[in-house]
Amino acid sequence: MNTLAHHVLYEFKAGLRDKSQLLMNYLFPLLFFTLVGAIMTRLDPSFKDRVIPAMAIFSVMCSYLLSMPAGLVTARESGVLRSYRISGVPSWSTLAAPVVASIGHMALVTLIVAGVSVAALGSAVPASVALFVLVWLAMTAAYAGLGALIAVVSPSSRAVNLIAQVVYIPSIMLGGLMMPSGVLPPALEAVASLLPAKHAMNAFAGGEGAAISLAALVAGAIVSFALASWLFEWDGTNSRAWPLRLLALLALAPYAVAMFF
Template structure:
């Protein structure tokens, strides 16, 4: 247990010095929030009621789908994996420690948005902070699980970047954070329902039944955990 906690703490320190993580978990989401927050609320004053949730979905998706996978490739697509095996370190340790470290960084970024949005743009705070942050934690975990699959599955950095963008862009465009999904054709509504961003946004804004929005996220998380386990087993056998 002490070794595991040490590994997580070490990964946290390494991530703090990582320019890639700094950009994807802090700079890009917060810069987009600073620019688009004013635009959204100026064009549509009603956006103040969902500004925190929409900017949070964007930030979490950026960090989880674009920031995490390359970091995992650096471990499992390089000689670091051999070092793990040679020293008897479980391969899952790298994934779990990076998952937890990224979770904390994304949560910090979301808290910054939560605090600054009402001050800078007059955004409305969620009616139930406890329910909101509980929903946020679930959404972050699910998003990171998708990023974990990408990082374990794709070994080539160039291909990984392309695949990450293919998942990231439609998940943002079809989630409802940019415009109402009611404006989309039925085909795109169905397509958007396969992405965690759609359900995470609905869960955090309270759009519809809480349980109806929660179970797709839990189903995606369960499937992702199983798939990550299978991918790690395959890496162990290599």
């Protein structure tokens, strides 16, 4: 097993040992799924057709926006990243290992959500499992990239959750998870188009614009990871100048461009 694989395996085990990660990766999304599944399918019977992609996106957001960035910033502040650096751990593997490890957790949660939705809520199995997996991977990569970028630009562990909420809450409200994004007023629909959640829901639904949304997710992931690697800091105090950190907003550019197609 190579070095990165060992690192990923450690991060995966740490995700099971750490109570806060366990909460954000499993308990919170599954509890939310239970409540939403029970309530929303009564209010809106068509929700059972969206519940699998919606809850998959929700789980991925919990992990990559609420859990992983906070973990990375805490590691930076407590000197863990400096310990990595003096021992030759490269910056890309410091970012990649928790991302890849969380894919394992998210895949497990998505399988549980899909299984329970089909069995208990009467949701249909995705028409193309291969396409579903492809969109899921692109969506996961897009949020993982954003999470890594949020961790890298956040000045402190107190700020990281606030910055993450700027993406997390609009994604839930406007991303088409709870209600179809078509019911939104045009101005809010434009805001929603800047969020990976809307493009992921589009791509999961298939049909018109799905390919563009998929491409936007992939491009968003690439831009986010590239910016995160470039802006990465080992130091406990993030000393990057704010104008440089604001370049992180470029990660939304692929989604903005997709609006014009």
